[in-house]
Amino acid sequence: MYTITTTQELDAFCRKASSAPYVTVDTEFMRDRTYFSKLCLVQLAVPGTSQDDAVLVDPLERGLTLDPLYELLGNENVTKVFHAARQDIEIFFVEGGIIPLPLFDTQVAAMVAGFGEQVGYETLVRKIAQAELDKSSRFTDWSRRPLSNAQKRYALADVTHLRDIYERLSAELDASGRRSWVEEELAVLVDPATYAVEPDEAWRRVKTRSDSGRHLAIVRELARFRETYARDKNIPRNRVIKDDAILELASTKPRTIEQLGRSRRLLQNARRGEIANGLLAAVKAGIETPDDQLPNSDRQRGQAQVNPALASLLRVLLNAKAEELGVAQKLIATSSELDEIAAGNYDGQPMTGWRRKAFGADALGICKGKLALRANGTSVQVFEV
Numbered sequence: 192m193y194t195i196t197t198t199q200e201l202d203a204f205c206r207k208a209s210s211a212p213y214v215t216v217d218t219e220f221m222r223d224r225t226y227f228s229k230l231c232l233v234q235l236a237v238p239g240t241s242q243d244d245a246v247l248v249d250p251l252e253r254g255l256t257l258d259p260l261y262e263l264l265g266n267e268n269v270t271k272v273f274h275a276a277r278q279d280i281e282i283f284f285v286e287g288g289i290i291p292l293p294l295f296d297t298q299v300a301a302m303v304a305g306f307g308e309q310v311g312y313e314t315l316v317r318k319i320a321q322a323e324l325d326k327s328s329r330f331t332d333w334s335r336r337p338l339s340n341a342q343k344r345y346a347l348a349d350v351t352h353l354r355d356i357y358e359r360l361s362a363e364l365d366a367s368g369r370r371s372w373v374e375e376e377l378a379v380l381v382d383p384a385t386y387a388v389e390p391d392e393a394w395r396r397v398k399t400r401s402d403s404g405r406h407l408a409i410v411r412e413l414a415r416f417r418e419t420y421a422r423d424k425n426i427p428r429n430r431v432i433k434d435d436a437i438l439e440l441a442s443t444k445p446r447t448i449e450q451l452g453r454s455r456r457l458l459q460n461a462r463r464g465e466i467a468n469g470l471l472a473a474v475k476a477g478i479e480t481p482d483d484q485l486p487n488s489d490r491q492r493g494q495a496q497v498n499p500a501l502a503s504l505l506r507v508l509l510n511a512k513a514e515e516l517g518v519a520q521k522l523i524a525t526s527s528e529l530d531e532i533a534a535g536n537y538d539g540q541p542m543t544g545w546r547r548k549a550f551g552a553d554a555l556g557i558c559k560g561k562l563a564l565r566a567n568g569t570s571v572q573v574f575e576v
Contacts, residue, residue, distance in 0.1 A: 193242060193243060194246070194247045194248075194343070195246050195247065195249065196249050196252040196255060197254065197255055198255050198256050198258070201255065201259045204243075205260060205262065207237065209263060211237040211269060212269070213238070213272050213295070213357065214236065214237050214270075214272065215234075215236045215272045215273075215351075216234070216235055216264075216271055216272065216273055216291070217273065217346070217349040217353070218232065218233050218234070218278075218279045219232040219333040220232075220333065221332070221333060222427070223427065224427065225425050225427065226424070226426055226428070227422075228281070228282050228285070229334060230250050231250070231251060231334050232248070232250070232333055232338070233247070234247055234248070234347060235248065235260075235350060236347075236350040245350060247347060251336065261287040264287075264291040265289050265292065270293050270294075271291035271292070271294055272295045272353060272357045273294070273295070274296065274297045274312045274315070274349075274353060275296065275309075275312070276294065276296045276298075276380055280294075280380060280381075281386045285386065290383060294377050295357060296376075297312075297353065298312075300361070300364060300373050303364065303369050303376075303518055303519075303522065304360055305517030305519075307519055308520065308521050309519075313326070315356045319355055319360075320352040320355040320356060324345070324348055324352075325341070328341050328344075369545075375545055388418065388422055390418040390422075391411075391415060393414040393417065393418040394407070394411035394413075394415070397410055397414055397438070398434070399441075399488075401488075404482075404487065405477070405480075406441050406442070407441075407485065408480040409441040409444065409473070409474055409477030409478065410437055410477070411486055412480075413440060413441065413470065413474065413477070415473065416469045416473040417431045417432050420469060430460075431466060432457065432458065432461050433456065436454060436457045436458070439456050440454065444474055444478060445470075445471065445474060446475070447471070451471060496535065497530050497533045497534045501533045501557070502529055502530055502533035504557055504564060505529045505533055506529060508553060508554060509524055509529065509550060509554075511571035511572075511573075512549060515570075523541065523546055523550050524540070524550060524554075528540060532555075533558070541554065542555065553573050556573075560576060562575060563576050
């Protein structure tokens, strides 16, 4: 198990990889004590069976820089292969300002190829590589040195088996003509905006049952403060204030430190100092938000106009199409997207790209009364009315 500890060694491997058709990539990181992920290990492998074809890179080694890796990740002649790539890409984007291109995500490809919804790497290793993973090191502290041999074996397996998985899925996509489907899905992952921090939108991640504009305005200001403070201090969001405390403050609307201190859900460090002052300022800003600037809840939008029978028909259609195509249902459309269609909103994702051909066009036909469904044995068929 070869571990790269110098920039020169990394540069040599990346030069070798630059002539390969693809390189498999994975990372190990820690995020329980920071806002940004702390990169602890990078795993790389190129096609081949020799020991030198798969390596571990130690970014915590003093003097090592990842510049050669970033150059490789930006090399458009080499496909970068990940499994469930989003967090890995976020790390590389934050640390090095780079989006790996071209990109292949085996989790997305597996969903298109009929392996189920958000299929795990372990499942693909078992089904495609015909191997079993040792999971004992999955939740270890990757920031501690030295790494154990068990940790190294676990980490390396994340890129060595990935070669077989990539080659199998890539061939299946070419045979089925669905490579473009995967490329459509990956457009979000390669968009830098996906990884941009937007404090003004942080409130949308806080689940609340209230649709009151004033309540939501306070939630928005509190979530904005939390996001900004956590980012600037590089600490986890929940170390500032948790979601349940945000909802509590949005209801109680404290104006003073004394009133803030009565909160049952607030962390001790948030009852005084910078955080306390920031929370009070956020509550005040939410209370004073002009009526014409109050946020609107996206929750259940349009569902008052949903035809339940139509929504049920769309779910039957989705199930039938997913089974016919061998594609995960949630990749085609989510439950909320089906309700949007049933409410007459036809501009969503299921009506664009490959989804429109696979499902959206027929869904629209059913909504317009031009198509219907009928049972035929164990299958469901679409027919013109």
